[in-house]
Each structure stands twice: as C-alpha cells, then as structure tokens.
Amino acid sequence: MKINAPFVEKILTSFIREETTKFHYSKGILGLSGGLDSSVCAFLAAKALKPNNVFALILPYGKSYSEDVKDAQEVSKLLGVPSKIIDISPMVDTYFSRHPTKSRIARGNKMARERMSILYDFSARKRALVLGTSNKTELLIGYGTIHGDMACAINPLGDLYKTQIRQLAIHLGVPEKIQKKIPTAGLWTRQTDEGEIGFSYDEIDKILFQLVDKRKSKEEIISQGFKKENVEKLIHLIKNSEFKRKLPPIPKISARTVGHDFLFPYDREK
Amino acid sequence: MKVALVQFSPHLGDVKKNLNLHFEYIEKAKKKNVDLLVFPELSLTGYTLKDFVEEVAITPEENQLIEKLKAQSRRISLVFGFAEEKEKGVFYNSAAFLSGGKILHIHRKVFLPTYGMFEEAKFFAQGKNFNTFSTPYGKAGMMICRDFLTYGASYLLFAGGAEIIIVISAAPGRGVSGEDYYETSHMWEVMGEVISRFSTAFLIYCNRVGFEDGKHFAGGSFIFNPAGELLAKASYIDKDFLIQDINLSDIRETRKKWPYKRDDKPEVILEALKRIVSKYED
Numbered sequence: 001m002k003i004n005a006p007f008v009e010k011i012l013t014s015f016i017r018e019e020t021t022k023f024h025y026s027k028g029i030l031g032l033s034g035g036l037d038s039s040v041c042a043f044l045a046a047k048a049l050k051p052n053n054v055f056a057l058i059l060p061y062g063k064s065y066s067e068d069v070k071d072a073q074e075v076s077k078l079l080g081v082p083s084k085i086i087d088i089s090p091m092v093d094t095y096f097s098r099h100p101t102k103s104r105i106a107r108g109n110k111m112a113r114e115r116m117s118i119l120y121d122f123s124a125r126k127r128a129l130v131l132g133t134s135n136k137t138e139l140l141i142g143y144g145t146i147h148g149d150m151a152c153a154i155n156p157l158g159d160l161y162k163t164q165i166r167q168l169a170i171h172l173g174v175p176e177k178i179q180k181k182i183p184t185a186g187l188w189t190r191q192t193d194e195g196e197i198g199f200s201y202d203e204i205d206k207i208l209f210q211l212v213d214k215r216k217s218k219e220e221i222i223s224q225g226f227k228k229e230n231v232e233k234l235i236h237l238i239k240n241s242e243f244k245r246k247l248p249p250i251p252k253i254s255a256r257t258v259g260h261d262f263l264f265p266y267d268r269e270k
Numbered sequence: 271m272k273v274a275l276v277q278f279s280p281h282l283g284d285v286k287k288n289l290n291l292h293f294e295y296i297e298k299a300k301k302k303n304v305d306l307l308v309f310p311e312l313s314l315t316g317y318t319l320k321d322f323v324e325e326v327a328i329t330p331e332e333n334q335l336i337e338k339l340k341a342q343s344r345r346i347s348l349v350f351g352f353a354e355e356k357e358k359g360v361f362y363n364s365a366a367f368l369s370g371g372k373i374l375h376i377h378r379k380v381f382l383p384t385y386g387m388f389e390e391a392k393f394f395a396q397g398k399n400f401n402t403f404s405t406p407y408g409k410a411g412m413m414i415c416r417d418f419l420t421y422g423a424s425y426l427l428f429a430g431g432a433e434i435i436i437v438i439s440a441a442p443g444r445g446v447s448g449e450d451y452y453e454t455s456h457m458w459e460v461m462g463e464v465i466s467r468f469s470t471a472f473l474i475y476c477n478r479v480g481f482e483d484g485k486h487f488a489g490g491s492f493i494f495n496p497a498g499e500l501l502a503k504a505s506y507i508d509k510d511f512l513i514q515d516i517n518l519s520d521i522r523e524t525r526k527k528w529p530y531k532r533d534d535k536p537e538v539i540l541e542a543l544k545r546i547v548s549k550y551e552d
Contacts, residue, residue: 003446007446007451008446011446018482153299196312262321263321264320265283265322265482267282267481
C-alpha cells in the first residue's frame, strides 16, 4: 500500500489542472475542515492552480470545533489560499428548531448538506469548480453523506486510501498536527471514525486493499490473519453503501434513456 | 530514416481541433525532415467516445479531412488513429498509414478491451485481420493498443514479413507504488523489447497522455531496434515529441545473427492450431 508520493502528487495536480481547464474554469473551491483530507486537497489544488485560484470555505457549526477552524485557517495562510469562514449554525438551528430530532446522524447529515449547499453557491459566485475530498476508504465503506460531503465536480483523492493520504500529506508538508489528527466525520462532537467503525484505519485499509485491489475472497483474507468480524463488517458496509457510489436507477421505458443507453463521457468538451 | 512520435492529448470528440493539432505536428516534423510521423490511438477523436462514435466517425474514401492528410503525406508518411465508418452504421477503431498521397493500409482493431474500465466492444465492431503492407521503408504492420498484448497478433505480423511494427495506443496507467512511472508502463516496455527481439523488427510504440473521465493515459512511447535495444523513450505522463533516426539496415544485420525469420515455420503452427481448434468442445 506504499505509494510513490512525489509521483502521485504529479498525477493529481495534473488531474486538477487539466479537468479545471477542460470545463473552462480556472479556479477551484473546497471546504476546508482542518482535517487531513481537505488539507491535502488544498495543498494539491494550490500547487495545481496557484494559491490565488483556490478558494477555501471554512464552515464550522457554531464554536464546537474552534481548534479545527484554527487549523484550517493555518492551512489557508500557509498556502496563501484565500478563505472565508461561514458559521452554519443559524441555518441548521433554525431548521431543527422547527423540525427537531434526537438523531445525531440526522443532524450531522443536515450539516454536511448545509455545507454542500454553501459550497455550490460559492462555486457559482466565484466561478470555481468544487473539488471533492472523499478518500477511497470512505467511498468504499459509505462513510460520507450522500449529496453532502460526497458532492463535488471532481474528486482528486478518490483512489487513495486514508493511510495513503497520510503518506501524501507527509510528502506535501501538511502541518504535523493535522497529519496526526484523529480522523472524524465531524457529525457530532468527539466522534471519531475509528471509534465508530470499531478498528483502526490501518487495519480497515489493509482489509479493503485485499478485498478490492487484490480481489481476494473473505476466506482468503481471514486466513491471512485478519479478524473474521472485522472483515465481515467491512463487506457489510461496502454492500450497504452501493447507492452512494451510483447515480439513481431510472426505469427504462423509452428507446434511449439517460444512464442506460444515452452514454457520453463526463469530460465532454464544450 | 527519421521517425517521430506525437505523445499528445487529443480533444475528446472534437475532430476539427484535433485535425489542426495534427497539422501543427506535421509542420513541426517536416521542419525536422521526419520521414514517418506517428500519432496515438484515436488521435483524431480522443478515446472515451462512447456514443460520440457515430458523430465523429469518418469514411476515408469520401472524407475531406482525410484528403487533407493524404495531401500532407506526399511529403511525410503518417500514421494516425480514428473512428472509421467502414460500412453504413458499422464503426471501427482504426489506424491508417498514409504515404505518397495515398492510404497504404488501414488496420481495424481486432482485440477490443471490454472489461473493467474498458468498454470498446460496446461501441466498435471488431476488425478481423493483421496484414502487412509495403511502404517506402520496407514491410510494415500495425496494431492498436490491446492488439499488442495479444500473443498471436505480433506473430501474424512477423509471419507476414513485417520489418517495422507500429503500435498506436491509448493505454491508461495503473499502479503507483514503485518508480516515477506507472507500473503498467513497465509492462509495455517489456512487451516492446520482447516483441522486437522475437520479430527481429523495429518496434514503434506511440501512446498518448492526458486524462479522460479520470483515466490517465501513461505516455512512455518508445522505439526498439530489431535487436531489442531501446533507441528512444518519451517522457511518462507528460506531452512529448520524440524524434529518432533509425537505421533500416539493422533488420538485415540482426537477422544474420538471429535467424528467427529464416527458421520460422508458419505451416507447422497453422496445422498445430487447426488441430487445437478442432478439439474445442464448445
């Protein structure tokens, strides 16, 4: 699972630059949380497009993550990337005061979608392409909010496992504090990804790598020494999140149907 | 003779823009006295065409663009890739060899990768032949990308007498755990060396670069001489324009030392293949 980080940097910066130009944009925009993935994406975008052509939105809910806000600001300052802080609590609180819920997940998802909504609004205002920050681990196990943090125009990090993003972060010089941060989806305070899933990213990624990249069967992976319940949990998470990785199905009733046999590349030049 | 490879990134679905790019490279090559200029697979159209195929496909006999390229080929021989409408509504992933104002040969891709990220057989008809043809530089044969990863295809060109094998490609890179190039680039080079040695022929491989729908074409175009020696290699993943002098007398020199061509027994292989195929149970 080791990556050649300088080579990967070159690939991903070319990708960001090429795709942005292809869609006739010169700028990129992203949500900066102060965590590892969005910081790495900001570093790549700043190198690919030049710092002035990247816009970072820092979108905290109230004061609950003031440390993260500071870290996000530090990244934007370090890179020379302009940024703006927008507190999403007024919008989110107004909604939940009228439609209360006790579900932490429902609140977290709403927040993720509030952030998406602001990102896309600023994407139009700034004529900047939304850069995604979902990594391969999250995409595979469905650890993201559909139409929330998963929404983007292009996703430079989507084929890198979390542990590979850490390798890239070291190479890019992302501040050590951020490199070592405990990963969280930020759905609620003190939530951690690993706490929720039940085992470490190191192990998650190793199992996913065997399952997905190496196409090994459940039995083969267990025989390598991984815990049965961990392997089964990941297989379950992958199966249950397929809908997050696909466009919704359309019942085919005509001769030619979007998604079925009206098939064009995404990179359709204008 | 002087060979040049254009390792570029065509505009997806925009034939006009791509034709202009072809002319730019032709001008550049003419200034350097290049004899043979090679473009990558589907160089006139881009690779990930899907339903674009029917919009961008060309029928060479009645096409203005091809006439323009044919006119250019009076001064410089050209190999390029395009979507071909050979018969009405039947589309091929094709490679053309133009020289002396004429189309000397069209190869239609036989092995259309249709698995994983590839879906060529959904949109293209399958070619049926690996023919060699005479050129001002000797007998040549062409393959398109995946054709070259098929054991028997290179042999057919060898048996047909190819002295120059030209492979045009749109090969995406995979594997980033090693050196400063994709792991798959290494595979292509190994194949290039092996086939040039087996064939005691020049092996010219022209790949493209750039992204299409996230697929990253890996570049790394190369030329091997008939003795399996690497003569030139383009950069990985970056655009490049590779010019190389090749010495056609190397074919004769190598074949004196390694008489694979003299010792080949196509009739034995043909009969053996017939026996294998006749035993198929389904």
